[in-house]
Amino acid sequence: MAAASEQQQLHAGASLSSPRLRVHVTTLVQPSPSPPEISLPLTFFDSFWLHSPPVERLFFYRLAPDADVAAIVSNLKDSLHHAVSAFYPLAGHLCLSPGTSGRYELYYCPGDAVTFTVAECEDNVDIDGLATDDPREVTKIVPLVPPLTEGGGLLALQATLLSARRGLAIGVTAHHVAFDGSGSTHFLHTWAAACKGADARPLPPVIDRALLPDPRGLYDIISQAAPSTDDLKFVKMSADQILATFTLSKDDLLRVKDVVADEAAKRGVAPPRCTSLVATFGFVWWCYQRAKESGGADEDPTAYMVFPVDHRSRMKPRLPDEYLGNCVGPAFVVAHKGELAAAGAGGLFTACAAVASAIDEAVRGIGTSNMDAWVRRIMEAAAAGVLSVAGSPRFRVYELDFGFGRLAKVDIVSVARTGEVAVAESRSSAGGMEVGVSLQPAGMDRYRKCFADGIAWIHNHQS
Numbered sequence: 001m002a003a004a005s006e007q008q009q010l011h012a013g014a015s016l017s018s019p020r021l022r023v024h025v026t027t028l029v030q031p032s033p034s035p036p037e038i039s040l041p042l043t044f045f046d047s048f049w050l051h052s053p054p055v056e057r058l059f060f061y062r063l064a065p066d067a068d069v070a071a072i073v074s075n076l077k078d079s080l081h082h083a084v085s086a087f088y089p090l091a092g093h094l095c096l097s098p099g100t101s102g103r104y105e106l107y108y109c110p111g112d113a114v115t116f117t118v119a120e121c122e123d124n125v126d127i128d129g130l131a132t133d134d135p136r137e138v139t140k141i142v143p144l145v146p147p148l149t150e151g152g153g154l155l156a157l158q159a160t161l162l163s164a165r166r167g168l169a170i171g172v173t174a175h176h177v178a179f180d181g182s183g184s185t186h187f188l189h190t191w192a193a194a195c196k197g198a199d200a201r202p203l204p205p206v207i208d209r210a211l212l213p214d215p216r217g218l219y220d221i222i223s224q225a226a227p228s229t230d231d232l233k234f235v236k237m238s239a240d241q242i243l244a245t246f247t248l249s250k251d252d253l254l255r256v257k258d259v260v261a262d263e264a265a266k267r268g269v270a271p272p273r274c275t276s277l278v279a280t281f282g283f284v285w286w287c288y289q290r291a292k293e294s295g296g297a298d299e300d301p302t303a304y305m306v307f308p309v310d311h312r313s314r315m316k317p318r319l320p321d322e323y324l325g326n327c328v329g330p331a332f333v334v335a336h337k338g339e340l341a342a343a344g345a346g347g348l349f350t351a352c353a354a355v356a357s358a359i360d361e362a363v364r365g366i367g368t369s370n371m372d373a374w375v376r377r378i379m380e381a382a383a384a385g386v387l388s389v390a391g392s393p394r395f396r397v398y399e400l401d402f403g404f405g406r407l408a409k410v411d412i413v414s415v416a417r418t419g420e421v422a423v424a425e426s427r428s429s430a431g432g433m434e435v436g437v438s439l440q441p442a443g444m445d446r447y448r449k450c451f452a453d454g455i456a457w458i459h460n461h462q463s
Contacts (some may be wrong), residue, residue: 014388018139019444020122021160028113029080031088036224040089040209041097042177045219049176050226051103054412056145059170060131061405069165072404073118075195076159078235082193084114086204087324089182093152097369103221106154106178117146117158127167131409133245135444140414145171145413154178180326182310185395196403205324212319212327218371225375241416243438246451250431253279256348259333272356280433281307281389282352284421286340287454288387291446293341303340303376304381306335309362331362332377344457390415393425393433411436
């Protein structure tokens with residue numbers, strides 16, 4: 001156990017306007033009983049994320065006035081042992097495989113641990129001002145997520161007390177190379193169930209990388225084509241970077257689907273398969289491109305969007321849902337910027353049709369030579385300016401119940417660094433979606449206007 005009692009500690013990259021934190025203690029949570037040493041070689045799906053920045057998520061909870069805060073924090077730490085024991089490779093670290101120059105593995109040996117930090121905000125930070133959809137300065141929430149340990153750490157956790165101990169923020173920082181969003185939320189649901197003392201617990205993870213063979217030699221293809229950390233270009237966060245959440249209700253999504261179906265009929269073409277996810281991605285991309293167009297001219301005529309598709313059910317043999325690792329591939333969405341940014345039904349139809357087509361292509365491409373070109377296509381899209389997506393409504397993040405109250409808000413803080421948009425199920429509208437967007441103030445003003453105008457238009461649209 002390592003303690004950092006009564007000291008000031010700010011997350012790297014925080015500014016002077018960040019809230020001041022007092023770290024009470026940082027505990028090393030080890031699997032118990034300690035499993036034997038294990039090395040898990042990276043698969044080709046894992047290798048995509050070798051040089052990516054960590055994924056940072058925040059979960060905000062309001063605590064009852066009579067809540068026993070000391071008991072809550074103690075229970076969080078004690079129950080974490082259960083989750084870490086089940087997901088013990090996450091206590092290890094990323095390293096080169098012995099005797100190789102370009103092969104990596106996740107290595108765990110007895111004594112490795114996950115860090116769990118307990119902190120308290122010394123400033124009077126109102127949880128209502130943090131757990132909101134309204135724009136917030138990213139610098140005010142970055143310190144609430146912990147850094148990974150040096151030397152290839154895979155997972156770090158932090159519980160920060162807010163608002164005179166009437167609020168709690170649980171920060172989760174994870175290296176994407178260890179697992180995808182499905183595996184990450186599987187871990188969190190396992191921790192929450194143990195903390196709550198629920199009788200029904202999630203199934204344990206399946207820890208077996210041999211379940212994912214690589215007959216095409218994709219690991220070498222991907223790792224050789226992938227850029228280094230220095231070559232990757234991420235968003236340079238300014239001191240005034242903003243994060244906001246936009247909600248699409250079930251009714252909004254139905255109206256998007258109606259617009260798309262009506263436009264297809266007018267064009268005399270078959271309508272695209274416009275699911276709620278397609279409608280969400282299409283609407284968000286349409287607004288995003290319209291906001292970019294209003295911000296100035298762009299020479300490249302092609303707009304790109306990339307989002308992850310889970311392929312567990314499509315692998316041969318099929319991977320278990322509980323497989324611990326990465327099993328997501330990219331879906332590439334391409335459209336002409338002028339057609340995408342067009343006002344009204346034309347632009348929205350273009351966006352949704354392109355998203356639906358990209359999903360079909362991604363599904364058909366599994367096991368084919370299309371996979372060989374993944375990195376090249378990602379790099380081409382990134383060079384031209386791409387909107388990418390993190391998260392998924394399938395993860396049921398708003399069902400994370402640790403036993404001390406309903407989850408008030410979820411944010412993927414790292415989108416401020418990667419330029420992605422974060423997608424989750426709506427906490428306020430059954431059947432709806434919420435989307436986290438991070439931009440600088442001028443860009444956020446344009447996006448908010450385009451989003452509001454788009455919502456107003458779909459509600460006034462008549463077929």
